[in-house]
Amino acid sequence: MKHIQKYILLLSICFVLMVTSCQQPGGNTTGSEFMPDMGHSIAYEANYYNYYYNNTWGSEDEYYEYAKPRMPVAGTMPRGSGGVAVKESVAFTLNGSAPYYYADTEEGRAAAMAEIIDNPYPITEAGLAKGKKLYDIFCSTCHGEKADGLGYLVRDDGGVYPVQPAILNTDEFIAATNGRYYHSIMKGRNLMGSYADKISYEERWQVIHYIRSLQAKEKKLEYNQYVNTLNNVDRPAGDIAVVVEADHDSDNDQEGHHDDHDHNSEHGVGDHHDVHDSDDHDDDSH
Numbered sequence: 001m002k003h004i005q006k007y008i009l010l011l012s013i014c015f016v017l018m019v020t021s022c023q024q025p026g027g028n029t030t031g032s033e034f035m036p037d038m039g040h041s042i043a044y045e046a047n048y049y050n051y052y053y054n055n056t057w058g059s060e061d062e063y064y065e066y067a068k069p070r071m072p073v074a075g076t077m078p079r080g081s082g083g084v085a086v087k088e089s090v091a092f093t094l095n096g097s098a099p100y101y102y103a104d105t106e107e108g109r110a111a112a113m114a115e116i117i118d119n120p121y122p123i124t125e126a127g128l129a130k131g132k133k134l135y136d137i138f139c140s141t142c143h144g145e146k147a148d149g150l151g152y153l154v155r156d157d158g159g160v161y162p163v164q165p166a167i168l169n170t171d172e173f174i175a176a177t178n179g180r181y182y183h184s185i186m187k188g189r190n191l192m193g194s195y196a197d198k199i200s201y202e203e204r205w206q207v208i209h210y211i212r213s214l215q216a217k218e219k220k221l222e223y224n225q226y227v228n229t230l231n232n233v234d235r236p237a238g239d240i241a242v243v244v245e246a247d248h249d250s251d252n253d254q255e256g257h258h259d260d261h262d263h264n265s266e267h268g269v270g271d272h273h274d275v276h277d278s279d280d281h282d283d284d285s286h
């Protein structure tokens with residue numbers, strides 16, 4: 001009999017605990033939780049202090065210390081600040097996007113022109129072919145197939161397009177640094193919009209190579225995988241077997257489809273490359 005009483009007492013304590021422990025939120029109560037630190041992680045927001053009152057990890061002061069912005073690790077540099085490529089190596093990013101920190105201002109443009117000198121990719125036939133394809137899609141409508149500023153918007157509509165697009169095969173533009181081109185693609189220029197979200201990091205550089213090759217053509221000079229008599233900045237790749245490229249299309253690259261950037265409906269809108277490619281380029285402008 002005594003035992004049974006004990007059991008009943010124990011059971012009712014358990015029952016009361018069960019009913020009260022996981023109390024549902026509602027009305028004016030937020031409910032109560034046991035071990036809230038298992039249910040909620042302290043999700044630190046960068047540069048933002050919001051004390052978590054259930055914090056059990058340390059004192060409020062310690063919490064505050066963690067929430068404070070910290071100094072970058074010594075010897076590191078912010079992503080994208082390495083916009084100036086090293087001559088010996090090919091700089092590329094794994095997902096095809098690279099942040100760009102030059103502002104869309106005259107100062108930003110001047111800095112980009114002064115600091116971005118080298119094209120991180122060597123000149124290759126494959127790159128020039130890719131550049132041509134993209135240039136013909138995205139640039140030639142205004143700048144012309146020959147970079148002579150006579151795209152069909154300017155040429156064929158009786159001058160309705162309000163301004164003359166830059167004539168890219170002139171001495172001025174031949175002498176211009178690669179930064180002038182890269183900055184124009186990233187930020188646009190006056191009536192020209194940005195193409196940062198249309199073509200990826202590597203594609204921008206291949207387009208610039210292709211523009212250089214058009215300039216060489218105009219001057220009857222050479223600009224290809226083996227020779228560059230146009231300038232002494234861009235490096236011909238020479239006899240390299242495999243060109244190292246940003247392989248961000250790796251899942252459908254196997255059959256050499258790398259060039260299929262069908263932003264234009266060359267292969268029809270339903271082509272799965274369309275979908276895939278536009279994903280790739282989303283975050284390029286950061």
Ligand code: HEC
Pocket residue numbers: 135138139140141142143163164165166180181184185189190191192193195207
């Ligand atoms: C819709 C027309 C249009 C398209 C498409 C276009 N541009 Fe332009 N672009 C212009 C115009 C107009 C200017 C001249 C802007 C000015 O100087 O006021 C210009 C200027 C430029 C300049 C010179 C900027 C400077 O520093 O003076 C470069 C380089 C350039 N474009 C590259 C490109 C590239 C590369 C593409 C393709 C990715 C492209 N443009 C696509 C219209 C266009």
